[in-house]
Amino acid sequence: MKRALITGVTGQDGYYLSKLLHDKGYEVYGLVRGQNNPKIEFLERELPFVTILTGDLLDISSILRALDVARPDEFYNLGAISFVAYSWENAMLTSDVTGKGVLNALEAVRLYAGDDIGKVRFYQASSSEMFGKVQHVPQSESTLLWPRSPYGVAKVFGHYMTINYRESYGMHASSGILFNHESPMRGPEFVTRKISMAVANIARGRQETITLGNLDAKRDWGFAGDYVDAMWRMLQQDEADDYVVSTNETHSVEEFLDVAFGHVGIDDWRPKVLQDPRFMRPAEVDLLIGDASKAHEKLGWKPTVSFPELVRMMVDADLARIDAESA
Structure with missing residues (x-):
């Protein structure tokens, strides 16, 4: 049985990813911020198969403790302050959680894995908001990033940090550049x-x-349930890479x-x-508007909704x- 650790498990994507992994036979662990987080009740009711661990992306020691307990084969970093409008009001906190939180997660995985750097496959939730003032239509993996919000800037930091850990340490670390994805859980x-x-x-x-x-x-709006399938497919590849995930419609x-x-x-x-x-x-x-040709060809993924x-x-x-x- 494979094991997975998910940050941001209380969010929309965490909900759908947890269900997907559970259906595939995974043992699922979710990192939740705060001992009295009001969303824990929702998790226990809707996703009773998820083992809840407390931790914080700003506290690398808590991430390491979670890794020691979960012993995951796959680490999905979905945790972020993800509401763009809020990032203007709280740019510093957004930068810390959405940006530096990625670095903490990557470093925790590197320290936990030690010499066996490939034993944990890492997924980073990048965002189409990184394209911002778009320089090319449609946007692909090679399009210049030009973020237009503190959230977008923080996501760019996390995106490039993921690439650096992949190239510097040989970590199996992939980024999904997900365009807007919605659901009744939004x-x-x-x-x-x-x-x-x-x-x-x-x-x-x-x-x-x-x-x-x-x-x-x-x-470019798609269904979150489709998009978490793309996340999982990325971590099943022999080589880590970055992928645009979109419907190719605007x-x-x-x-x-x-x-x-x-x-x-x-x-x-x-x-x-x-x-x-x-x-x-x-x-x-x-x-x-995203060009998901690479995800279609290499992952065999296409939206269904x-x-x-x-x-x-x-x-x-x-x-x-x-x-x-x-x-």
Whole structure:
């Protein structure tokens, strides 16, 4: 039985990755920050097969302790402060956790592995936000990185540090440059889930409008359940490498609204959507679209959920949640 250690296990990707690995017969360990973390209750209820270990990406000794207990074959570093808007308000903390936390994880794995550097395969969750002010459309593994937020900058640091540990120590360390991926498990602070929740509430008569920022921003949106499969495939390769994971399609926030409202029978949705400058980024990333050809060819990976299916899935999940609460 293979063993895996996941940081960020309480997040969307941690949820889907844990289920994937469990279904494949792995023994799964999750690193959770804080002894009284309120998300532990969710983990114990939804993912009872995950062995919970406490630790912090800012404390390398706690990562080493987790490695000693889990003895993993694979280490998935998903832990980060991942909300881009929040990174502007807390740039220092974002840099520490999302950037230097990667270095702590890599160094902990190196120290734990010792002379047998290949005994733990490492996955780093890189991000399309690293491309920022895009220099090439679509974006591939060779596209120049030009981040436009503290979050993007921190992810670039972690990305290049992963490459350096691979090249300097021979570590099996891969980075997945994941474009936006969503699901019913997405946090309510993210625009996609904010929309799906609002549409469900409006459809059930619980609210009248939703306030957003830039409706013209375009993203390459896929399903998180598909994307964690790509993560796993990367660590099954003989050689570590970096891979763009995307749908190769781009859609605007406006398109997301159109599909979401249309799904509940509201075609004229514009009076229900307000815009507020407070929700605009200081430096916007206007267009992200990924070229996942390398992942298709080398990993045999392709997305299975289309953009309309993803939007409808999220709205349906929030409708079901509201109906369950009402019942």
